[in-house]
């Protein structure tokens with residue numbers, strides 16, 4: 001897991017195989033088994049999302065998985081907790 005700022009990553013219990021690093025999206029560490037983009041993509045437009053995903057793809061070994069954690073926006077414009085996640 002990585003973030004631009006220290007202390008911004010949620011670390012799961014029993015984190016022996018889990019590491020938290022500070023860095024830019026362009027500095028995705030190579031060699032992981034699982035990559036998690038949690039509550040990240042909703043902050044960016046499609047072009048920037050493609051760029052972030054490309055950085056992940058370049059760093060990920062062939063066997064690695066990418067998990068994307070986001071809330072789905074309602075299509076009818078109704079209120080949603082998803083909007084509470086948007087960083088300003």
Ligand SMILES: C[S@@+](CC[C@H](N)C(=O)[O-])C[C@H]1O[C@@H](n2cnc3c(N)ncnc32)[C@H](O)[C@@H]1O
Nearest residue numbers: 003004005008009010023024025038039040087
């Ligand atoms: C909504 S927060 C989600 C944080 C964490 N993934 C979570 O679920 O609690 C979005 C995160 O994206 C990080 N971020 C924003 N721009 C970034 C960049 N260029 N490179 C790396 N991380 C960035 C912010 O520092 C922030 O931690």
